[in-house]
Amino acid sequence: MTIPQANSDRDVSLPVSEPLxxxxxxxxxxxxxxxxxxxxxxGVSLDIFRGETLGLVGESGCGKSTLGKAILRLIEPTSGSVxxxxxxxxxxxxxxxxxxxxxxxxxxxDPYASLNPRMTIxxxxxxxxxxxxxxxxxxxxxxxxxxxxxxxxxxxxxxxxPHEFSGGQRQRIGIARALAxxxxxxxxxxxxxxxxxxxxxxxxxxxxxxxxxxxxTYLFISHDLRAIRHVSDRAAVMYLxxxxxxxxSKTIYDEPLMPYTKALISAVPVPDPKVEASRQRIVLxxxxxxxxxxxxxxxxxxxxxxxxxxxxxxxxQLVQIKPSHYAACIRISPSQPHIEHVAPxxxxxxxxxxx
Amino acid sequence: MSSRxxxxxxxxxxxxxxxxxxxxxxxxxxISFSLQRGETLGIVGESGSGKSVTNLSIIRLIPDPPGKIVxxxxxxxxxxxxxxxxxxxRKIxxxxxxxxxxDPMTSLNPFLKISKQLMEMTQLHLGxxxxxxxxxxxxxxxxxxxxxxxxxxxxxPHEFSGGMRQRVMIAMALSCQPELLIADEPTxxxxxxxxxxxxxxxxxxxxxxxxxxxxxxxxxxxxxxxxxxxxVMYAGKVFEQARTAELFARPGNPYTKGLLRSVPDPTxxxxxxxQIPGSPPDVARLxxxxxxxxxxxxxxxxxxxEFPPFVQLNADHYSLCHFAREVFDASEATNK
Numbered sequence: 001m002t003i004p005q006a007n008s009d010r011d012v013s014l015p016v017s018e019p020l021x022x023x024x025x026x027x028x029x030x031x032x033x034x035x036x037x038x039x040x041x042x043g044v045s046l047d048i049f050r051g052e053t054l055g056l057v058g059e060s061g062c063g064k065s066t067l068g069k070a071i072l073r074l075i076e077p078t079s080g081s082v083x084x085x086x087x088x089x090x091x092x093x094x095x096x097x098x099x100x101x102x103x104x105x106x107x108x109x110d111p112y113a114s115l116n117p118r119m120t121i122x123x124x125x126x127x128x129x130x131x132x133x134x135x136x137x138x139x140x141x142x143x144x145x146x147x148x149x150x151x152x153x154x155x156x157x158x159x160x161x162p163h164e165f166s167g168g169q170r171q172r173i174g175i176a177r178a179l180a181x182x183x184x185x186x187x188x189x190x191x192x193x194x195x196x197x198x199x200x201x202x203x204x205x206x207x208x209x210x211x212x213x214x215x216x217t218y219l220f221i222s223h224d225l226r227a228i229r230h231v232s233d234r235a236a237v238m239y240l241x242x243x244x245x246x247x248x249s250k251t252i253y254d255e256p257l258m259p260y261t262k263a264l265i266s267a268v269p270v271p272d273p274k275v276e277a278s279r280q281r282i283v284l285x286x287x288x289x290x291x292x293x294x295x296x297x298x299x300x301x302x303x304x305x306x307x308x309x310x311x312x313x314x315x316x317q318l319v320q321i322k323p324s325h326y327a328a329c330i331r332i333s334p335s336q337p338h339i340e341h342v343a344p345x346x347x348x349x350x351x352x353x354x355x
Numbered sequence: 356m357s358s359r360x361x362x363x364x365x366x367x368x369x370x371x372x373x374x375x376x377x378x379x380x381x382x383x384x385x386i387s388f389s390l391q392r393g394e395t396l397g398i399v400g401e402s403g404s405g406k407s408v409t410n411l412s413i414i415r416l417i418p419d420p421p422g423k424i425v426x427x428x429x430x431x432x433x434x435x436x437x438x439x440x441x442x443x444x445r446k447i448x449x450x451x452x453x454x455x456x457x458d459p460m461t462s463l464n465p466f467l468k469i470s471k472q473l474m475e476m477t478q479l480h481l482g483x484x485x486x487x488x489x490x491x492x493x494x495x496x497x498x499x500x501x502x503x504x505x506x507x508x509x510x511x512p513h514e515f516s517g518g519m520r521q522r523v524m525i526a527m528a529l530s531c532q533p534e535l536l537i538a539d540e541p542t543x544x545x546x547x548x549x550x551x552x553x554x555x556x557x558x559x560x561x562x563x564x565x566x567x568x569x570x571x572x573x574x575x576x577x578x579x580x581x582x583x584x585x586x587v588m589y590a591g592k593v594f595e596q597a598r599t600a601e602l603f604a605r606p607g608n609p610y611t612k613g614l615l616r617s618v619p620d621p622t623x624x625x626x627x628x629x630q631i632p633g634s635p636p637d638v639a640r641l642x643x644x645x646x647x648x649x650x651x652x653x654x655x656x657x658x659x660x661e662f663p664p665f666v667q668l669n670a671d672h673y674s675l676c677h678f679a680r681e682v683f684d685a686s687e688a689t690n691k
C-alpha cells in the first residue's frame with residue numbers, strides 16, 4: 001500500500017510516538033444534483049498521535065463533523081485513506097470495518113438524541129459488550145457497573161431509562177458506552193455544546209481523567225475555542241472543507257498565523273471585563289460561503305482583510321511556517337511568518353503552494 | 356443618558372409561577388432589580404434558572420395558564436406594566452420595549468416578505484403610511500448592515516443566513532426606536548465570527564440610539580464584554596448582582612465564584628478545571644434552605660435549614676448567601 005505524499009509531513013522535533021491514525025488526502029463529497037457538489041471535506045491530511053487530544057475547530061458547515069464521521073466510516077469517504085493498525089479504514093469492507101469499530105468510538109453532541117429511549121442504561125452501556133462478544137451474563141453486568149462508576153454515575157441506575165437523567169448524566173452514559181469496548185481512539189463531536197456551563201467543566205474533566213487512565217486518543221471537535229484551547233494538545237482549524245492551520249493549541253491561540261484563525265480567535269469572548277475592554281477585535285465581513293461551489297483559490301479570500309488578487313487564483317497548501325506550526329496562506333512563508341509585516345501585495349508563500 | 360431619575364425599569368419582588376403536572380414551579384421567585392437608562396444589564400444563569408421567564412414577565416408574555424405572575428411590580432418609566440390593561444401593554448410591546456430571541460426563525464413569519472414584517476411595526480405603532488414604512492424598512496436593514504437592502508427587503512426569511520436573519524430581527528426590534536431592548540441569547544445559535552458581528556452591532560446601535568439593553572446569556576465571556584451590570588440567577592432567585600467589573604473581580608457568592616472558575620480561560624494556563632458538583636436543581640422540588648446548598652463548597656448546617664439573606668456587600672453589590680461577606684472578602688484576597 002502506498003501512502004500519498006502529504007504536504008504536511010511532520011518534522012522530527014515533535015513527539016517521537018508513532019501516529020495512531022494517519023489521514024491522507026481525505027475527501028467527502030456529496031452529490032446534491034448533477035451540477036451541485038458539496039465538497040464537505042476536500043483533501044485533508046493529518047496525523048493523530050497516540051495519547052494526544054487533537055482539537056478540530058471551525059464554524060458550522062466547515063466540515064469538521066463530517067471529517068470526524070468519515071474517519072470512523074459513519075459517512076463514506078469519497079477518496080483518500082485513513083491508516084489505522086496497519087489497515088486503510090477507508091478501503092475496508094463493511095465487515096472488516098465492524099471489527100475495527102472495537103477500537104474506534106464516538107461521543108455525540110446531543111445526549112438526548114443519541115441514546116435509545118426504550119433501552120435501559122444497562123442495555124445501552126452493555127450493548128457493545130454483546131456486539132463484540134466481550135462479556136456476557138453476570139460478567140457483562142459487572143462490567144457495566146464498573147463503567148458507570150468510571151464515568152461518575154451510580155451503579156444503581158442500571159435499570160433506569162434515559163429520560164430519567166439530566167443532560168450531563170446522559171453525556172456520561174454516552175461516554176460509558178463508548179468506553180465499553182476499551183477503545184484506542186474516540187471522536188468526541190461537540191460533546192459539551194448542549195450542556196450547561198457548570199456541567200461542561202465536569203465533562204471536560206472527566207474526558208481528561210479517562211484519557212490519562214486509559215491512554216485514550218481523542219479527536220475533539222468543537223466550535224468552542226476556549227474548550228479546544230483547554231483540552232487539546234494540538235489544534236487544527238478548518239474552513240470550508242480544508243485544514244487552514246495546525247499547531248499546538250497554545251500556539252494557535254496565542255500566535256495564530258493564518259488570517260482566518262486570527263479572526264476566529266479575536267472573536268472569542270473572554271470571561272474577563274478588563275481583557276474585553278482593551279482588546280482589538282477583527283470583525284469579519286459577511287458569512288461563511290456555501291461549500292457548494294466554494295470560492296476559488298484560497299476559500300477564505302472573500303472575507304479576508306489581507307487578500308490580494310493571487311489569493312483568488314492559487315489554492316494555498318498547508319505548509320510548515322514555524323517549527324511544528326502549519327498554515328495555509330500564500331501571503332506568509334517561513335522567512336516572513338507574520339502577515340502584518342509582509343509588504344502590501346507581497347505573497348512570499350506563493351512558491352510553496354505552486355510547487 | 357442616565358441623568359433624569361435614572362431608572363428606566365424597576366422590577367420589584369416579581370414572582371412568576373407555573374402550575375404543572377409536577378406541582379407548582381416557582382420559576383421566578385421574588386426577584387428585584389433595576390436598570391438605569393442607557394445601560395446594559397446582563398442576566399446570567401443556567402437552564403431552569405428563570406432568566407427567560409423573568410423577561411417574558413416584564414413584557415407580559417407568560418402563557419396563562421399554566422403560568423401566572425403571582426405578585427410584584429414591573430415599573431417601566433414610572434408605570435407598573437403589571438397593572439395595565441392588555442391593550443396598553445400591546446402598545447408598549449414592540450414600540451417601547453422590543454425583544455430579540457435566540458432563534459430568529461421562530462420569530463419571523465416564513466410566509467411573509469421581510470418588508471411586510473418590518474413595515475407592520477411602524478404602520479401599527481407609529482402610524483406610518485405604506486410608502487413611509489417601506490422606506491423606513493430599507494433604512495433599518497441598512498442600519499443593521501444588510502448589503503443591498505433595497506433588493507433584499509423583498510426577500511423571504513429563508514433566503515437569509517442565520518446571522519442575516521438575526522440582523523433582520525434586530526432591525527425589526529429597533530424599528531420604532533424602543534427605550535428598552537431585551538435580547539434573549541441573541542447569539543447562542545450563531546458561529547463565533549457572526550456572534551462577534553452581532554454583538555458589535557448591538558453595541559454600536561446602543562451608542563447611537565441610547566437604547567437600554569437587557570442581555571440574557573449563559574456565556575460569561577459575552578457578559579464581560581457587553582454589560583455594565585450583571586445579575587446571576589439560580590433556581591428562580593437572584594443569587595448575586597453587581598457592576599460587571601466588580602462581579603468578575605470580587606464575586607460574593609459561591610455559585611458565581613464556581614461558575615467563573617469553571618469556564619476555561621484561554622488567556623491563562625490552567626490545569627484541571629474547577630467543577631461545581633451535581634446539576635442545577637429541579638425547581639418543582641426545591642428543599643428548604645439555600646437551593647445551591649447541595650452543590651456548594653462553603654455549605655454549612657444553616658444553609659440546609661434556612662433560606663439565605665440577600666446581603667449588601669458594596670454599593671450596587673448584593674449576594675444571596677449566609678456567608679456572602681466572607682466569600683466576598685476571600686475573593687478580594689485571592690485577587691491581590
